[in-house]
């Protein structure tokens with residue numbers, strides 16, 4: 001033990017927050033901006049969110065209509081595959097359950113492809129966007145979501161890596177098969193569970 005102080009050991013033990021998945025670091029109050037495409041300026045009166053595909057009825061909401069749905073909040077953490085995490089954030093919006101219930105997925109439905117107004121896509125099993133695990137959000141930490149972070153509204157699927165949380169989301173396409181989205185076709189893992197470190201294909 002010579003040369004190693006009690007204080008040093010104590011700090012080492014306390015350093016890792018149990019909310020951080022393996023390989024992630026706490027970005028503190030910093031929120032990096034990451035997107036593959038140019039940031040779009042979306043005009044609210046023309047904005048819409050649509051659920052289509054294998055549903056009993058295709059449903060579209062305008063900005064005012066989606067804002068009038070029962071509110072739902074996520075308080076917790078987000079994890080980007082590039083290794084930053086942000087702990088203890090609050091997002092306000094609507095649960096994807098509320099949106100899917102309105103459309104009524106057919107019994108054959110197994111997956112969704114989230115689509116953005118820019119053309120960005122990302123795929124998710126239906127089970128990862130139902131039962132209180134996914135939101136369409138327009139507020140972050142009590143303020144309107146900024147344009148660079150996906151405003152006016154983005155998908156939020158916080159239990160998976162953040163590339164699943166499509167910014168500028170325009171809807172969900174309900175499918176009876178898995179269809180890789182933008183990053184999944186470019187080497188990212190199909191599912192992206194941060195606790196299993198599912199970063200890239202083959203992880």
Ligand SMILES: Nc1nc2c(c(=O)[nH]1)N[C@H]1C(S)=C(S)[C@@H](COP(=O)(O)O)O[C@H]1N2
Nearest residue numbers: 032033034035036080120149162163166167
């Ligand atoms: N439309 C769109 N959404 C996107 C992306 C993108 O390139 N385009 N990148 C994803 C990735 S890889 C991450 S880490 C997060 C970044 O969100 P942020 O810029 O708000 O931190 O958005 C996700 N959603």
Ligand SMILES: [Mo]
Nearest residue numbers: 080081082163
């Ligand atoms: Mo990312």
